[in-house]
Amino acid sequence: ISLLLNVALFSQSVGTIVKESFDSDEMPEGWKITGNNSHNWSVSKSNFCGGDPNEIKMDYSPVFYNGFTRLTSPMLDLTDVDSILVTFKHYVDIYTTYPSTIGIATSSSNGMKWDKAYEETFYADGQHNISKVIANDDMGKDKVMVALFYEGNSGNLNAIYFDDVEITTIENINAKIASLDIPNSIDAGNTNITFSLQNIGSEPITSFEAKYEINGITYSQTFETEIDFIETKQFTFDQNVTLIPGNYEVKIDIVSVNGKDDKDATNNTLTKNINVALGSVQRLPMIEHF
Numbered sequence: 249i250s251l252l253l254n255v256a257l258f259s260q261s262v263g264t265i266v267k268e269s270f271d272s273d274e275m276p277e278g279w280k281i282t283g284n285n286s287h288n289w290s291v292s293k294s295n296f297c298g299g300d301p302n303e304i305k306m307d308y309s310p311v312f313y314n315g316f317t318r319l320t321s322p323m324l325d326l327t328d329v330d331s332i333l334v335t336f337k338h339y340v341d342i343y344t345t346y347p348s349t350i351g352i353a354t355s356s357s358n359g360m361k362w363d364k365a366y367e368e369t370f371y372a373d374g375q376h377n378i379s380k381v382i383a384n385d386d387m388g389k390d391k392v393m394v395a396l397f398y399e400g401n402s403g404n405l406n407a408i409y410f411d412d413v414e415i416t417t418i419e420n421i422n423a424k425i426a427s428l429d430i431p432n433s434i435d436a437g438n439t440n441i442t443f444s445l446q447n448i449g450s451e452p453i454t455s456f457e458a459k460y461e462i463n464g465i466t467y468s469q470t471f472e473t474e475i476d477f478i479e480t481k482q483f484t485f486d487q488n489v490t491l492i493p494g495n496y497e498v499k500i501d502i503v504s505v506n507g508k509d510d511k512d513a514t515n516n517t518l519t520k521n522i523n524v525a526l527g528s529v530q531r532l533p534m535i536e537h538f
Contacts, residue, residue: 263422263448263512265332266321266394266415270302278322282359282395285310285317288402296409297337298375298427303411308343308402315402318353318362318395319410326392329417331383333448333478336396336413338378340370341406347371349399350408352380356389367399377426379448379478381418416512422449423456423505424515426480428498433523436493441467442484443500443518447475457503458483462496465489468503491524498522 268276273291281289292305304319326332334352342348351367366380386392396410416422426444441460447453453475459468467487475481502516510516 263416263419264414264514265324265417266413267514268321268413269299270304270411271300273302275304280320281317282320282393283317283397284315285312285402288312288317289319292409294409295411296339296341296375297411298339298377299337299411303409306398306402306408306410308405308407311401311403313401313403316397316399318397320359320393320395321413321415322393324392324394324415325390326387327390328388330387331381331418332387332394333379333381333416333418334365334394334414335377335379335416335446335448337376337411338396339375339409340373341408342371342373342404343406344404345371346404347400348405348408351397351399352378352382353395353397354382354384354386355393355395356386356391358391359393362395377480379446381478414515416448419449419512420451421453421505421508421510422447422512422515423453423502423510424448425500425502425518428500428518428520429482430498430520430522432521433525434491436491436524436526438488439491439524440484440488441498441500442482444480444482445475445502446480447477448515449505450477451506452476454506456505458485459501459503460485461499461501462489463491493524493526496522496524 288307291302293301295301297303347369349369352365353362355362365382424446426446429442455472457470499519
């Protein structure tokens with residue numbers, strides 16, 4: 249978990265301001281619930297959003313009507329920052345067919361006034377990855393809060409889950425490993441190393457070098473591609489690995505982007521623990537007639 253609040257960091261354009269994955273059992277320091285219905289929020293040990301446990305859960309109970317409740321970040325110094333990129337995962341668990349509205353709001357008045365920067369209405373269960381540029385009047389201020397909100401009747405849903413909230417300045421080059429796309433459990437044998445890369449920089453990514461490390465094996469490869477701003481694409485290394493049963497840590501690093509260093513290195517590395525089994529066996533019923 250990384251929370252960066254130093255003004256000097258912004259002037260150096262390192263990119264990442266907030267990176268929160270809610271790994272602890274308590275609400276992270278500086279985060280709070282604003283608006284109505286704070287009792288609906290908690291840290292859940294689930295991973296409905298698709299990341300690692302834990303995640304933030306907004307439960308339907310206690311039921312409220314026409315409410316507006318927010319998961320609010322610590323105060324951020326956005327001096328000289330004219331826009332930010334907010335990314336997060338969420339999962340909507342709908343109870344009825346009535347809509348549920350989720351969005352992003354900002355405040356530079358200590359919560360006295362909130363400005364909606366994005367909102368979207370959901371009618372069905374689903375997992376979503378949201379990436380939105382915020383460039384409203386709160387940008388450039390020295391005390392700004394960013395909130396993920398729910399608006400409506402909580403009885404319309406069972407719960408909403410939020411995870412992996414990131415807030416970054418928009419740099420020219422900034423590549424982010426969005427996911428390491430190997431199942432948690434796989435069969436022994438040849439294994440493809442697959443991952444997803446998101447471009448959160450303003451310039452298109454036309455090439456990048458990445459490497460993986462697993463079981464003492466390191467392999468580097470340069471990928472030729474075309475990834476536009478906030479677009480995500482999946483890649484697989486040409487060289488796979490042969491794994492025997494056991495537990496392994498897979499690590500992927502981004503070495504360079506467009507032939508240059510990525511100044512924001514906070515999102516260039518991702519690790520994942522996987523279990524390799526001997527192999528799956530098809531189960532067939534045995535019927536014996538005497």
